[in-house]
Amino acid sequence: MSAQSPFIQIKAVSRVFNGCNGVHDLSIDIPRGSFVVLLGPSGCGKSTTLRLIAGLETADQGTIAIDGKDVTNMPPSRRGLSMVFQSYALFPHLSVAENIIFGLKVRKTGKEEIRTRLDDALSVTGLAGYEDRKPAELSGGQRQRVALARAIVAGHPLCLMDEPLSNLDAKLRHSVRRDIRELQQRLGITVVYVTHDQTEAMSMADIVILMKDGRIEQAGNPADLYLKPATSFAAGFVGSPPMALIPASALPGDVIPAGLDMTKLTFGIRPEDLVLTTSADQSAWSIAATVTGSEFLGAETFVSVAIPGTEGATARLPGQVHIAPGTKVSLSWAGAAAHWFDGEDGHRLEPAMPRQTAQEPNTSIETDTAIPSL
Amino acid sequence: MNTAFASHPAKRTLPDFDKILDTIGAWALAIVWISPLLFATWAALQPSGTALGLDFSSPLTIENFVYVWNAVPWAGYFANTVVLVTLILAGQLVLCTLAGFAFARFEFRGRDTIFILVLLQLFILPEVLIVENYAIVSKLGLFDTALGIGLPYMASAFGIFLLRQAFKSVPVELEEAARIEGCSWMGVLWKVYVPAAKPVYLAYALVSIATHWNNFLWPLIVTNSPDTRPLTVGLSLFGAPETGVDISVISAATIMTVAPLLIAFLIFQRQFIQAFLRAGIR
Amino acid sequence: MRNIVTSAAFAAGLMATAASPAFAATELTMYYPIAVGGPLTNVIDGMIEGFEAEHPDVKVNAIYAGNYDDTRLRAVSALKSGDPAQLSVMFSIDVYDLIEQDLIVPFDDVVKTAEDKEWLKGFYPALMANGEVDGKTWGIPFQRSTIVMYYNKDMFREAGLDPEHAPATWEELVSAGKALAKDGKWGLMVPSTGYPYWMFQCFAIQNGKELMSKDGTETYFDDPAVVEALEFWRGLATDEKIMPEGTIEWGTLRQAFVQGQTAMMWHSTGNLSAVKREAKFDFGVAMLPKHKKPGSPTGGGNFYLFKNSSDEQKAASLALIKYMTAPERAAEWSIATGYVGVTPEAYETDALKSYAAEFPQAVVARDQLEVAIPEFSTYDTARVREGLNNAIQAALTGEKSPKEALEGAQAEATRLLRAFH
């Protein structure tokens, strides 16, 4: 197998259910050993894509190949993969051990081998000692690990995960995220992972495939998605708080790069790239805004502002910042930080020459003294 | 499988043999199961004395229906049956709700013992206690009344059991929320538990109606007058095995008896089944 | 409804104990079964209306109570819970049990006038036989039948037999049966579920032996003539092949006959009206064939008077029974059902005369009464009967030999009846 040939190759696959929630003409290549996250809002087709790979759905059109083998019409059991369900899909009447070795028993694996593999899986997932419990007697995190153990016990090179963390609390989610990533790397398996949580995607993935309405919006490594969102949708979906998207019509004309049609243009700016100043000194490079609230998170403060004619924006400021709601501020940014999107189809526009800003704005708000509390 | 399976479009590459087999099997069994009724319908439309010939060329007739209709005051019997079934159901719903609620949500001494007693009642066959029950109904002065027919069936162990299970599966948080809002116990029952168990009620109602619509012997024994007797008594007039039965007439009478129920079931079939499905009776 | 009934009855009782001379309005509750398929409640209701018109001081609640078994259950339930019921139509053969259970009173206690005594003598003696125990009359015949042979004249013609001459002896029966049994059709069917003992009585009496003593305390199941009778019955299927093997279903036999599956059937006269309505061919009705002698048992329901009713009620009940067995009603009932008119006078009515003229089959049962015997009935009758039924069925289905089966039934009957000698 050559290094270039993808481990999973989805070619022009479509699957439509009564006109909704399907996928359309989807093509994805997934390299061996990678951790791929299918990301998107609910109904975007990410789960369908996963189920198509699993064989729980059959494609209407197109082909799917795993490890060079056309599996388009193969039942799930012959595709050599395992799966972790959102609900974990543990068999409530079986013990932890029985759940884990369910598939091995179905495939009539030898007793000895089952024992060894079970012990492995138990120790890898830290479940040793829980073998005889029923799922109902486990905590959510433990159940999640049983599902994980069941997925890895067979030693399949591919593991599909459908929002496996969504039923865990925030703290646990964070640690399990790391565990899964570690496990994947240790076992050298390929993971296709579905989530709607962009933090999960960004923190775990080698490749993020962002989907919308059954189509791929953008695929790439997390940094690409963050730094160069291909569409305004990707820009808004990835990153928290999300990138502010402001119709160019609300901007002072000077900031519009040459060659772009300001009547159908969207301007995007990440919260950390926004600069707030309290002075009334509106320049040609800044926008007037009103503070509507602020959230203090310890290391940083999110300040949300209202901009007339837009949905508003959030600025990420370091440290603790007090700004009373209602305070008039002006917003500015470094020219290179600006993202530009087509106002109609949302795709990214790269201005040939970003217009030169007059000067790098002074970081005029740096400490909590800069703006007097009102 | 989920709904995805229901609606797959034309371009499936492989025929689904399982599904074809399922369909054939399901249909074959359905036809076998319904065929006695289909045959009865056919027999009812045949002149007496030829029905068993299965001669499909013979002309159909409604004479049996006319004969049966004129022989018995069906309208009155129908009304009696509706009253009876409604009364029994109403009684069952009230009594079983209260008792089921108590068993599901109250702690009291002797509860488990009583519950076992209730389950035991499932096994006490009213059919053999007819003489005793007759005496009781008679002593209560309820002889020849709809209440007299219905009373022995109202404390239904089956109903209590079903509702207890249903109430037990209602999250306690709902009840607590209602009580914080100031609901009394009855208010909690009425506003939280009863709505939550609605599918169970529907399912139970279907079973109860079907059972009591078709009950014969007990109503016959504890009634005297055409003012109280149900449809099945009318039916029994045509099925007198002492001299033999006319298949066409008995079929017509049978269809006449079950038709209202059958039509209701066919119309509300989806709702009924859905009710059962949502009831999640286990 | 019931409260009115009760209070009225109560009032009547009060007045009776107060020795009121006035003949107060009397309430009667009567149960009756419908034993023949069809809506005959209308006929009964009509009779009751006629009676009430003639006796305005009596109010009758005539209650349809299902089949014979349901009616017995109904009556027993009512009487045991102290509910008032004054009379009922029940199986004629329940008489010993009803006496044993102390539920009924003999008519001799109620019949006071010479005219009434004369009335008692007006019935066909064969029909009275079942109701007479220990020299008293406990039951008055109402819906009574004998067993007759129905035959399909068309099939007789096809087989080259004389359609006007039904087999009159066992030998003729067998030879006719052989001529008729072909093309998947049978020559003869004698039902053997429901009332096997009843049909068996035919064979036994024709072979010269009754099954029980007149006082209902002895049975003769193991008599050689009786065993021979059962062997003959079984032989119709196994040796002569004119009848299907195994038991033959009582309830569906009529349908089999009217659809031409069998050329002859033995069945109750109570079926006559139904056969007449359903048969699409020319059929005849004949007396059963004889062997050593002719004969058939009677069957059906009698009127009984319950205990625990006032003298007025008993008198009113008697009046009602007299009304319902009067020639006109007996004729009407006979025409409606096929049952035998219970008195000779019934056959003198215009209605029955003209009916018999156009439908001569209707008088066959009556003619057969000459040679009829009482239906099988003993003390503990249902149990004894059940033993006999099982023996007959065991023999017919080949589980046991007729001799073995009947000996077993006899032993059981002897054991059960020992207490009543």
Added chain:
Amino acid sequence: MNDMARLQKQRLALYGWMLVAPALALMSLFAFYPAIATLWHSLFTRGTTRRPSVFAGFDNYGDLFADPTFWTVAWNNIIYAGITIPVSIIFALIMALWANAHIPARSFVRSAYFTPTILPMIAAANLWLFFYTPDLGVIDQITGFFGASPTNWLGQPETALASVIMVTIWKEAGFFMIFYLAALQTIPPDLREAARIEGAGRWTYTRRVLLPLLMPTTIFVFVNAMINSVKLIDHLFILTKGGPNNASKLILYWIWEMAFSYFDSPHAAAMTILVLLTLGLVAVIQFRLVEKRTHYR
């Protein structure tokens, strides 16, 4: 404080009793009291005009055990239960799986399965009586079409009980199907998919996952079916009257005969008590089992 809590508890107990009371009263009136009365009656001889009823202790029970019919009837009922219960449960399960599958005209299929349930038993028996008619009946016409010779279904000891069993199964399976259908809906589709991924075929999934998960339903249905196997005798009155030669006689029919045909209520009462004891015992065991098996939910 402590008093308040106790008071509260007592009040709840009182409420509980009040809620149960109406149902309990009716049950006592129409089930428990008659059952106890029956027990009492079973200890006396049959009273007739010649011999008044006297206390007999357990003689009536002894008579029953000595009666060969008792053993025939008990054995018949065991066969009847032993066949109707598992077969109707299996049919019900198959029906439920099909009625739950996505097949064309599913509504029709569901209705067809369920319809026999709403027919009066008496009417159903009358119809079946004609199906069983030798030669002429629908069953013989169909088997005759395939060259089989006519069978006297109800008229021979070998087939009579089986024929009765058929009717019961036909009547019951659709009813039990409903419960399975409801239970199937509560099983998350995930489980089936997980099993598929693990390579479990239809049969393995059914056997290793579905059946264990449906166990509580099966127990519930089983109890019902068991009660019915004693209770459902209406059709006997029409179909065979227990014949030929007791070949299809069931316990309750026999009790009925004793009580209302033989006028022998003491023996009927004794038999009733035996049935109640047996059923009650099984009920208690079953109930324990149900509680245990449903723990994981």
